[in-house]
Amino acid sequence: MHNHKPGKTKIGKCIYCRVGPTNDDSLQDEHVVPFAIDGSDVLEKASCRICARKTSAVESRALGQDLKGIRTVLGFRTRHRRKRSSTLPIEVLRNTGEVEEVDVPLNEYPRILAFPVFPPPAYLSKASYQDGIEVVGIQVIQGNQEFASVADKYDAQEMAVYVSKYPKDWARMLAKIAYGFAVHSQGLDHLSVDDTYVLNSILGVADDVGMWVGCDGETKLPQFPSIDHMYGLYIVEGEIHVRVKLFSFPEAPEYHVIVGRRS
Numbered sequence: 001m002h003n004h005k006p007g008k009t010k011i012g013k014c015i016y017c018r019v020g021p022t023n024d025d026s027l028q029d030e031h032v033v034p035f036a037i038d039g040s041d042v043l044e045k046a047s048c049r050i051c052a053r054k055t056s057a058v059e060s061r062a063l064g065q066d067l068k069g070i071r072t073v074l075g076f077r078t079r080h081r082r083k084r085s086s087t088l089p090i091e092v093l094r095n096t097g098e099v100e101e102v103d104v105p106l107n108e109y110p111r112i113l114a115f116p117v118f119p120p121p122a123y124l125s126k127a128s129y130q131d132g133i134e135v136v137g138i139q140v141i142q143g144n145q146e147f148a149s150v151a152d153k154y155d156a157q158e159m160a161v162y163v164s165k166y167p168k169d170w171a172r173m174l175a176k177i178a179y180g181f182a183v184h185s186q187g188l189d190h191l192s193v194d195d196t197y198v199l200n201s202i203l204g205v206a207d208d209v210g211m212w213v214g215c216d217g218e219t220k221l222p223q224f225p226s227i228d229h230m231y232g233l234y235i236v237e238g239e240i241h242v243r244v245k246l247f248s249f250p251e252a253p254e255y256h257v258i259v260g261r262r263s
């Protein structure tokens, strides 16, 4: 298995549509794991503006909504540092029975990470498959935090944060991460457009992410607590498989992506 080796790779054409730089569109750098959650591997000059617009829309739905709180609490980078708020909204069920949205300071915000759990990729399980991706569970990871005093302060029976509103975008983001890592470690020449299974789903041309992305319940990546991300690549019968774990808590699900056939 080819494990995480942070670094920069110069590409020089769009890894999605394969156009080269033009006069009115110089290519943008592409982070394998999104910049917003501290991805350190970069494919330089690797995305045209049109494809970047599509992929960043997916990432901002997957991360902007579901992980806004935890990103802020963990102090991840944002391109708009001044916009970072010092409070975040949570939903509070008061002891009186009323439900209200309350802005709480960061030290009171629940340290919760929630990951959608998917079935195994339909391509491997041969399960009948239509489109999209099914969510079979939510894996919740809770940090050390004392809630009783916070609950008292807000007269709360329960406090809730919203998670996993966009599981399909989460899966498409995983497909993009796996593809970016395959390009990073194998080189774009070994990933032809026709043989890259995940490309249509990343770009939104096909609604088939559940074919290629899923959870097989196996653990192959190293296990140690960290907020870094991990990925590993291996080749089975000529096909490129990538395993991705975002935020490498031992309990975080390991996602399995079949990127395509190595050419």
Ligand SMILES: [Zn+2]
Residues within 6 Å of the ligand: 014, 015, 016, 017, 018, 019, 047, 048, 049, 050, 051, 052
């Ligand atoms: Zn492009």
